[in-house]
Amino acid sequence: SELNSFFALTLILNPNVKFFRHEIVGVVTEVGANVTKFKTGDNVGVGCLVGSCGSCDNCTEGMENYCPKLIQTYGFKYYDGTITCGGYSDHMVCDEGFVIRIPDNLPMDAAAPLLCAGITVYSPMKYHGLDKPGMHIGVVGLGGLGHVGVKFAKAMGCKVTVISTSEGKRDEAINRLGADTFLVSRDPKQVKDAMGTMDGIIDTVSATHPLLPLLGLLKQKGILVMVGAPVKPLELPVLPLIFERKMVVGSLIGGIKETQEMMDMAAKHNITADIELISADYVNTAMERLEKADVRYRFVIDVANTLKPSPNL
Ligand SMILES: *[C@@H]1O[C@H](CO)[C@@H](O)[C@H](O)[C@H]1NC(C)=O
Numbered sequence: 442s443e444l445n446s447f448f449a450l451t452l453i454l455n456p457n458v459k460f461f462r463h464e465i466v467g468v469v470t471e472v473g474a475n476v477t478k479f480k481t482g483d484n485v486g487v488g489c490l491v492g493s494c495g496s497c498d499n500c501t502e503g504m505e506n507y508c509p510k511l512i513q514t515y516g517f518k519y520y521d522g523t524i525t526c527g528g529y530s531d532h533m534v535c536d537e538g539f540v541i542r543i544p545d546n547l548p549m550d551a552a553a554p555l556l557c558a559g560i561t562v563y564s565p566m567k568y569h570g571l572d573k574p575g576m577h578i579g580v581v582g583l584g585g586l587g588h589v590g591v592k593f594a595k596a597m598g599c600k601v602t603v604i605s606t607s608e609g610k611r612d613e614a615i616n617r618l619g620a621d622t623f624l625v626s627r628d629p630k631q632v633k634d635a636m637g638t639m640d641g642i643i644d645t646v647s648a649t650h651p652l653l654p655l656l657g658l659l660k661q662k663g664i665l666v667m668v669g670a671p672v673k674p675l676e677l678p679v680l681p682l683i684f685e686r687k688m689v690v691g692s693l694i695g696g697i698k699e700t701q702e703m704m705d706m707a708a709k710h711n712i713t714a715d716i717e718l719i720s721a722d723y724v725n726t727a728m729e730r731l732e733k734a735d736v737r738y739r740f741v742i743d744v745a746n747t748l749k750p751s752p753n754l
Pocket residue numbers: 442443473474475
């Protein structure tokens with residue numbers, strides 16, 4: 442079955458991974474003969490995946506994101522042999538099995554980044570049971586992933602501590618994003634005071650960084666989830682794993698069913714990403730600003746010019 446749809450918006454991901462253009466939202470303009478989930482006029486989105494084998498264990502368990510034959514939304518070979526182009530077009534055709542409904546109360550532009558950033562933090566929290574009210578969750582790095590991590594963890598009823606290398610983002614973390622506490626990972630006193638207090642930590646940092654202070658912050662059996670992607674191997678301190686059964690795990694986006702669950706939870710709790718909406722002719726400047734990490738926290742491109750870009754651009 443096939444879904445023809447006009448996609449109005451697109452998003453550029455993170456400065457280090459420019460080849461992922463896969464947080465796309467739009468309005469359905471046409472549906473194929475066998476489409477049952479969507480109709481013309483629906484607000485929808487497409488995340489990182491547009492295809493998978495549909496029959497392996499990963500697929501049948503709703504984890505298409507781990508299918509060995511997954512087709513990513515950008516730069517992968519589609520069933521017909523063409524290369525997927527992500528959101529860089531004013532319309533898109535997608536199998537309905539990979540389309541996410543965007544609930545009406547969510548603004549389309551600010552919901553778009555949830556299709557990758559949102560599910561990337563949501564999926565491991567659910568999978569590892571780090572979603573229980575009263576739990577203490579650390580979020581390392583306050584960028585595209587980290588800022589939505591804070592919002593989801595708060596919506597789950599957790600106590601949230603933002604962990605950063607400098608004091609610079611304290612005000613942002615606490616007063617704007619609603620984190621409960623802020624901790625500077627390079628300050629031994631602050632780390633010492635919070636030792637052994639966290640049930641889980643979501644680490645979104647893609648630069649090389651020490652894991653020892655983070656493992657120290659975890660309670661016994663605590664889980665450190667790596668969702669940033671450092672290019673160089675990190676040093677893994679093993680003793681905290683042995684003596685306190687702590688775990689270091691990784692996680693890759695999420696399946697389609699849980700991406701929909703994430704989007705529905707976002708709608709229920711009014712969670713969106715913080716974005717700067719731009720028009721297509723601002724893209725070159727946006728790219729330069731991305732190099733300098735000068736965006737809070739995602740640019741969203743209004744490809745079809747259907748929304749109103751920020752007045753200052
Ligand atoms: C719709 O489903 C029927 C029955 O499964 C199939 O024969 C047909 O090819 C499908 N059409 C499209 C456009 O996928």
